[in-house]
Amino acid sequence: xxxxxxxxxxxxxxxxxxxxxxxxxxxxxxxxxxxxxxxxxxxxxxxxxxxxxxxxxxxxxxxxxxxxxxxxxxxxxxxxxxxxxxxxxxxxxxxxxxxxxxxxxxxxxxxxxxxxxxxxxxxxxxxxxxxxxxxxxxxxxxxxxxxxxxxxxxxxxxxxxxxxxxxxxxxxxxxxxxxxxxxxxxxxxxxxxxxxxxxxxxxxxxxxxxxxxxxxxxxxxxxxxxxxxxxxxxxxxxxxxxxxxxxxxxxxxxxxxxxxxxxxxxxxxxxxxxxxxxxxxxxxxxxxxxxxxxxxxxxxxxxxxxxxxxxxxxxxxxxxxxxxxxxxxxxxxxxxxxxxxxxxxxxxxxxxxxxxxxxxxxxxxxxxxxxxxxxxxxxxxxxxxxxxxxxxxxxxxxxxxxxxxxxxxxxxxxxxxxxxxxxxxxxxxxxxxxxxxxxxxxxxxxxxxxxxxxxxxxxxxxxxxxxxxxxxxxxxxxxxxxxxxxxxxxxxxxxxxxxxxxxxxxxxxxxxxxxxxxxxxxxxxxxxxxxxxxxxxxxxxxxxxxxxxxxxxxxxxxxxxxxxxxxxxxxxxxxxxxxxxxxxxx
Amino acid sequence: xxxxxxxxxxxxxxxxxxxxxxxxxxxxxxxxxxxxxxxxxxxxxxxxxxxxxxxxxxxxxxxxxxxxxxxxxxxxxxxxxxxxxxxxxxxxxxxxxxxxxxxxxxxxxxxxxxxxxxxxxxxxxxxxxxxxxxxxxxxxxxxxxxxxxxxxxxxxxxxxxxxxxxxxxxxxxxxxxxxxxxxxxxxxxxxxxxxxxxxxxxxxxxxxxxxxxxxxxxxxxxxxxxxxxx
Ligand SMILES: Cc1cc2nc3c(=O)[nH]c(=O)nc-3n(C[C@H](O)[C@H](O)[C@H](O)COP(=O)(O)OP(=O)(O)OC[C@H]3O[C@@H](n4cnc5c(N)ncnc54)[C@H](O)[C@@H]3O)c2cc1C
Ligand code: SF4
Numbered sequence: 020x021x022x023x024x025x026x027x028x029x030x031x032x033x034x035x036x037x038x039x040x041x042x043x044x045x046x047x048x049x050x051x052x053x054x055x056x057x058x059x060x061x062x063x064x065x066x067x068x069x070x071x072x073x074x075x076x077x078x079x080x081x082x083x084x085x086x087x088x089x090x091x092x093x094x095x096x097x098x099x100x101x102x103x104x105x106x107x108x109x110x111x112x113x114x115x116x117x118x119x120x121x122x123x124x125x126x127x128x129x130x131x132x133x134x135x136x137x138x139x140x141x142x143x144x145x146x147x148x149x150x151x152x153x154x155x156x157x158x159x160x161x162x163x164x165x166x167x168x169x170x171x172x173x174x175x176x177x178x179x180x181x182x183x184x185x186x187x188x189x190x191x192x193x194x195x196x197x198x199x200x201x202x203x204x205x206x207x208x209x210x211x212x213x214x215x216x217x218x219x220x221x222x223x224x225x226x227x228x229x230x231x232x233x234x235x236x237x238x239x240x241x242x243x244x245x246x247x248x249x250x251x252x253x254x255x256x257x258x259x260x261x262x263x264x265x266x267x268x269x270x271x272x273x274x275x276x277x278x279x280x281x282x283x284x285x286x287x288x289x290x291x292x293x294x295x296x297x298x299x300x301x302x303x304x305x306x307x308x309x310x311x312x313x314x315x316x317x318x319x320x321x322x323x324x325x326x327x328x329x330x331x332x333x334x335x336x337x338x339x340x341x342x343x344x345x346x347x348x349x350x351x352x353x354x355x356x357x358x359x360x361x362x363x364x365x366x367x368x369x370x371x372x373x374x375x376x377x378x379x380x381x382x383x384x385x386x387x388x389x390x391x392x393x394x395x396x397x398x399x400x401x402x403x404x405x406x407x408x409x410x411x412x413x414x415x416x417x418x419x420x421x422x423x424x425x426x427x428x429x430x431x432x433x434x435x436x437x438x439x440x441x442x443x444x445x446x447x448x449x450x451x452x453x454x455x456x457x458x459x460x461x462x463x464x465x466x467x468x469x470x471x472x473x474x475x476x477x478x479x480x481x482x483x484x485x486x487x488x489x490x491x492x493x494x495x496x497x498x499x500x501x502x503x504x505x506x507x508x509x510x511x512x513x514x515x516x517x518x519x520x521x522x523x524x525x526x527x528x529x530x531x532x533x534x535x536x537x538x539x540x541x542x543x544x545x546x547x548x549x550x551x552x553x554x555x556x557x558x559x560x561x562x563x564x565x566x567x568x569x570x571x572x573x574x575x576x577x578x579x580x581x582x583x584x585x586x587x588x589x590x591x592x593x594x595x596x597x598x599x600x601x602x603x604x605x
Numbered sequence: 606x607x608x609x610x611x612x613x614x615x616x617x618x619x620x621x622x623x624x625x626x627x628x629x630x631x632x633x634x635x636x637x638x639x640x641x642x643x644x645x646x647x648x649x650x651x652x653x654x655x656x657x658x659x660x661x662x663x664x665x666x667x668x669x670x671x672x673x674x675x676x677x678x679x680x681x682x683x684x685x686x687x688x689x690x691x692x693x694x695x696x697x698x699x700x701x702x703x704x705x706x707x708x709x710x711x712x713x714x715x716x717x718x719x720x721x722x723x724x725x726x727x728x729x730x731x732x733x734x735x736x737x738x739x740x741x742x743x744x745x746x747x748x749x750x751x752x753x754x755x756x757x758x759x760x761x762x763x764x765x766x767x768x769x770x771x772x773x774x775x776x777x778x779x780x781x782x783x784x785x786x787x788x789x790x791x792x793x794x795x796x797x798x799x800x801x802x803x804x805x806x807x808x809x810x811x812x813x814x815x816x817x818x819x820x821x822x823x824x825x826x827x828x829x830x831x832x833x834x835x
Binding site for chain 1: 614615616644649651653654655656657658662677699700702705709716717718721727728730731732734736737740744745747748778781783
C-alpha cells in the first residue's frame, strides 16, 4: 500500500515534558524535528503533575546534590543505576534554573528565589533531618512546566503533528529504527514519518489498573511499540502505588499535602505513620506509606462504613497554606468529594500511579540491549520520561523526581541525538516489509462481524491487574493473575469494532491502545511472578525480605517467547563513591 | 437520565441530528462519566477527553446551552433532558469534536513565551512573591476554549479577534515582572480587531472552568496601552 510520507532528522513520539524538552534541544540545534502526539501537546499528562520538581537549590534548607543522590538511591531500594542518578542529581539545579528562564511561574520566597517544599524520602546529610528540595509552582507544577515547554517549542518553531497516533516503529534488517507509521486521527489516514532517529516519550501505563491517577491516554503505547520491535522491557514488576489517591475515584492528592504539614490517620484518629516510620513519618518513601495504609485497612483500622480507606488530615493547616500552596488540590477535593479540606477529613487509598519500569536506556537516552560484551545501543532509537527506564527510580520513585527525570534526560537525549545525526547524515533505505507490518496492525481493525467489544476487555484487564498485581503479591495470586491476563490476550483476537468509519474514530484508537496495554500487562505480571523477593514497590508476602544476593539485578522481559533475562545494577556512579545496599529504614 | 446528544459523522450523515439516549447513572457522576458509559454501548460516539480532573482541557462541550468541561459538570446540577453539543462557532469534525486550529492560532500569535533582552544570569530571575501573585488567575489557563467559543465577538471575527483565551495569555506575559517585551506585545495588539473587538459581554468569565477572568485581563491590557501612549 502506498501511503503519504514525510521526512525529518528526528521523530519525537510524545509531547509531554520529556518529548518537548528533547524536541526543544533539537530545534535549537537546528535539526528538523517532528513531534507526534495523540493529543494536543498541553493535554499530555505531565500537565497533571502537582507537587513539584526536585533540585538541591538549598533555597529553604541546606542541601546539596550528593544528598539528593543518596536519597534517590535509597528510595530506589538500591535498584537504581547510580551513574544515571549521579548525572540527574548533579544536573538538577541547572535544569530547574533553565526551566525558570523558560518562564515557569515558580512560587517564590521573600528573597525572590524559587520556593521549595519538603517531599517524601528527602533528607539532609545522608539520612539526617528532613530536606526541602521540591521546587513548586503552587500545586500546579506539571501544568506550569508543560505549558512553558510547549511555549518554548512554539518559539523554536518545532514541527508539530497534533492528534496523530503512532502505530508502530519501523525497523530494517540491520536493526536500525527508521521512524514510525502514524495515523492522522482526524482523517483516519496512515502516514509514514521517516527519521534518522526516533525518540520515544510516550509516558506511563497507569491505565493498566482500574483505579489510577493517570489520564485516559496513559496506555503505555511506546512500551508496547518497543516490545514489538524486539526491545525488552526493564523492571516492569515495579509499579508505584501512590499513597493518597481519592478513595475509590483515583484523583491524586499530591504528596505536597503532606509536605505542607498534612498527615494520615486511621479510624481511631491515630497518626499511624509514627509506628511504621518513626523518623520520616508521613514523608517516608511512597512504597512504605502505601503498604502502611494497606496494612491499616487489612487489620481493621480503616475508616468509613466498609473500613476500606484512611483519612488524610489537612484541617489543621493554615488557611493561607491551603489557598496559596495547595489551591488546585483543594479545588479537586471540593469538586470530586464535595467536602471542605479546611474542615473535613479526606478519604484516601493507595492508587496506581507511576510506571517505574520501561524501555531500557543509558544516561544519554539511547535504548540499549544486552550483548555478550555488555550493552549496545539500538541505532536510531532513544527513549525518555516515564516510558523509559534509565533507571533513576529503581524499585521506587521519589516524589518530585519524575518531572526532573523527564527534563534532564529529555535534554540529554536531545544532545546525544545531535551527535548521532553528525555521524548518520543520510536516511537509510526504507524497509517496506516493516511498514506493511505496521499497516497490518491498523487493517486488523477493519475486520467486521460479531465479537466482544473493546470496552469489556479493557475493564476486565484493569480489574484483573488490580486484584492480582496490586500492592501485595504472592506466588498463588500472581500465577492466577498471569493465567487471567493470558486468557484475555487470547480473547483479543475475537474482538471486533462496530465503528469502521475513518474520521476521528476514537474506538479504533482505543482498540490499539488496549492491544498495547495487554502486552504490557503480560510483561508486568510475568516479571513480578519471577522476582522472588520484596524490594521497593514489589512486595511479596511469600518473600518478605530484600534479597541482594540473588536479586540485586534488573529484569528484562522479551515479548517473543515471554522470555526473561537479567542484567546487573550499575552500582558505580560517575565520579563519587558508590552507595552500597544497606537496610532501608525511614 | 435523559440525554440529547449532537451526532454527526460526515461519512454517513447528510447533516447533524440530535440523538435521544436514556442511561441509568447516578446523578452524582459527571457528564464525562455519562458520555463514557454511552460510548461503551455505542462506540461510534466521538468526543475528546483525557485527564478526567479538569487540567488537560480536552473535553470542552456545550451542556444545556453553556460551555463547560464534561469532567467537572455534575449531572445532578443539570435539567433533563441534558443536551450535549459541541462548543459553538467552530467547524465540527464529528459528533462533539470541533476543529480548534483557529483558537490555537491566536494563542500562538500572542507570542506566549517569556521574552528577555538582557543576558541570562546563572541563577533564577528574582521575582518577589507580590510580583508572582500577579500571575495567579492567568497562568492556570488550560486552553480548553470554553471562553473564546462562547464569545460573540469571536464568532463574528474568528480570523481577526484574538479572543479571550489568547488575550488572557498576552496579559499573563505582560504582567510577568520577568518579561521585557512590553512594547512589542502592545504594538502587536493595537488596531481595531485583535484586542478591541472585546465588547465586555463577559460570557468568557461566566464559563471559564478554572474561574479565570479574561475580561479583566483585556481591560488591564487596554489600561496599559493608554498609560504607555501618554
Ligand atoms: C496526577 C499526577 C501527579 C504527578 N505529580 C508529580 C510531581 O509532582 N512531581 C513529579 O516529579 N512527578 C509527578 N508525576 C509524574 C510525572 O508527572 C510523569 O511521570 C511525567 O510527567 C511523565 O512525562 P512524560 O513526558 O514521560 O509523559 P506524558 O506527559 O504522559 O506524555 C506522553 C506523551 O506521549 C503521547 N503519546 C502516547 N502514546 C502515543 C501514541 N501512540 N502516538 C502518539 N503520541 C502518543 C501523548 O500524547 C503525550 O503527548 C505525577 C503524575 C501524575 C499522574
Ligand atoms: S481562560 Fe478559562 S475558559 Fe478560556 S481557555 Fe483558559 S481555562 Fe479555558
